Amino acid sequence: MKSIIFGLLSLMIIASSVSQSDAAVAVVKRVKSVPTLFINGKPTAPVLFQIGFMGETKVGQSEISFAAEHGVNIVSPTLWGMPWFKDDETPSFDKTDIVYWIDAVLKANPNALLLPRFPVDQPPGWWVEQHPDEMTLFHDGTKGIASIHSQVWRQDAAKQIGRLVRLLEARYGDHMIGYHVCGQYSAEWFYDGFWEGKYAGFEKPAIEGFRRYLRTKYKSDKALRKAWNDPGVSIDTAQVPTVNERNTAKAGSFRNPSTDCKAIDFDEFQNNDMADSVALMCKAVKDAAPNRLALAFYGYIFELSGSTRSGHLGLSRLLKSPYIDGICGPYSYGARKPGDSGRFMGPVDSILANGKLWFTEDDTRTFLTPPDAGPGRCVDIKETNNVLTRNFAQVLTRGAGLWWMEPVGSGWYADKALWQHQGLLKQTYQSSLPLTEYTPEVAVIIDERSCLYTSPFMEGVSGEGASISLLTRFREQYYRLGAPIGMYLLGDLLAGKVPPAKMYILVNLFNLDNSQLRAIRSRVCNSGRTVVWMYAPGIIKGNTFSPENVSKVVGMKLKQINSGDGNIVIERTGAKFSAEHSHLSPTYAVDDSKSTTIARYLSGDVSAAAKTMDGHTSVYCGTLQLPSSVLRSLAIKAGVHIYSNQDQIIMAGNGFLAIHATSNGQKRIVLPLGDTLYDALTNTSLGKNSIFTFDMQMGETKLLRTHSLNE
Secondary structure: OHHHHHHHHHHHHHHHHHHHHHOOOOOEEEEEEEEEEEEEEEEEOOEEEEEOOOOOOOHHHHHHHHHOOOOOOOEEEOOOOOOOOOOOOOOOOOOHHHHHHHHHHHHOOOOOOOOOEEEEEOOHHHHHHOHHEEEEEEOOOEEEEEEOOHHHHHHHHHHHHHHHHHHHHHOOOOOEEEEEEOOEEEEEEOOOHHOOOOOOOHHHHHHHHHHHHHHHHOOOOOHHHHHHHOOOOOOOOOOOOOOOHHHHHEOOOOOOOOOHHHHHHHHHHHHHHHHHHHHHHHHHHHHOOOOOEEEEOOOOOOOOOOOOOOOOOOOOOOOOOOOOOEEEEOOOOOOOOOOOOOOOOOOHHHHOOOOOOEEEEHHHHHHHOOOOEEEEOOHHHHHHHHHHHHHHHHHHHHOEEEEEOOOOOOOOOOOOOHHHHHHHHHHHHHHHOOOOOOOOOOOEEEEEHHHOOOOOOOOOOOOOOOOHHHHOOOOOHHHHOOOOOEEEEEHHOOOOOOOOOOOOEOOOOEEEOOOHHHHHHHOOOOEEEEEEEEOOOOOOOOOOEEEOHHHHOOOOOOEEEOOOEEEEEEOOOOOEEEEEOOOOOEEEEEEOOOOOEEEEOOOOEEEEEEOOEEEEEEEEEOOOOOOOHHHHHHHHHOOOOOOOOOEEEEEEEOOOOEEOOOOOOEEEEEEEEEEEEOOOOOOEEEEEEEEEEEEOOOOOOOEEHHHHHHO
């Protein structure tokens, strides 16, 4: 424990530089439909430095000082634990290192604005002893951390958050702009034991919570018995599904709602409860400090392949909460290297469309990290700057946020030249405020609820199902399409929150009722648009497994075949492509004389085809991916502007255009109209033209803008 005297001396130094009247007010509000961070009434670039001190603090403090020198003054320190006070105990910072950590930040930058992160899910031993039945119980009889379903834990955790926030406000209120609440596995709100293959939810609070969910959903035992096809079940005696029931899919690649409804209901309950817990923790922040931000990790639908038991399938529910301002997540661990896409883990554009900020956690392994630091480690400062610029362009073009992460203060960013570049990035963002709405011409639509109906995959019992290739791997193809893309939830499309696009890729709309289908047809199947239906849209119709319904949804005659997997041949070029999945059940082939063949299975059956419909073009794909070249051709026919046809990573929006090179050689950029192009970081004019060429090395990033800073 560090000396209290050190903390008091630091506080005296801070008080002399920041007056009480300077207390920050931080809010997120829409400007031109864009969620924008305001601090003290001024639009502020949502760019942070996140750091966790472990042991010696001098290296981390030098990084904070470098950041401040280059205009990055928002700091998110990790508080390695949340104090948990007994009811008869006076809350204080005694017995914690919190004062030491925060004072270390403020000593390095007395003008820092603070947004600390802290865990809320691990109460101390005395609490566990008092509440042994409130802990997570796994399928193997072992226990984990406090159950997310425990009403006792929820109430106590919210109370402790309020106590901590009030303590921090009293001592550091002049510097505070918000709080990042973390919890469960890896502090990212996955269910405890998820990555170890453990199944949570066998504890008493989970069983009781599940029964409350069933009572709300079904109202009566009669309705429950019909849904579960079980004449003996009742709401008051219903049990959570066994591991075998959770892993069983009785309709090939899908769960059949008429036989697997118990597992579907339980997964929906668990995901809802996780989202509700996150919202409650954010509410505790707002109750204690209304003028501060509340952030949380959540919504990794792409990265987790829509896993039914992760807890991350309640994003649409969480987005309705008025208490959360920002949702966060790292960029994909499978797309970090130079030349990769730096793709998002979740539907970032739906988060923004709902008035929340998205924050990318940029934990790039810089050239200052050890050689074995992890995926995508950069070998030198040039490579580091190019990767950081790529990741920054992904958020800048959209109006999202980002923080650079230094996990333990070991020197990942301990370099003045590195911070000079990062400072330029931050200033570029700041100089562009306020931004305009991101309106890509290609929209990717995914559905959380449909994930509940796919065969489970994480456990290795039922194979990969339809999720890994469709949700996780397919991203790499449409990120290389050559045009900016938007990623949205189905619910936001139906609600009119998705900006009009020219091409829609409907990824996993397996569960569609008649009203949803009518809304989709009304919103996107018109005006000459192209609608790409992937694999089996509408195969779940209400509570019925309906393979024949897929033909009706896509508007083409389909047939089921016994052969066919993810390996296809493109009709126009003869090129072979693998969608990286084995045989699907059912597997569909197009059998429609009025359609135009796009690709075939190796058997010769048509795997993908297009058909001109009333007011739009319908495209059906029976595999779980289409290559970027095919997507690009479809986009061109739909009238989408293609900036590059060379499989490069293109980001465009808000007057910015960025290209990240996926290969060596000359890159050709085509602007929609002849315009003057500027280097965004130097404001240097590159001339006026419709076509620009650049000699680039793989992994190089160019951040450009179509107007001068002086305009």
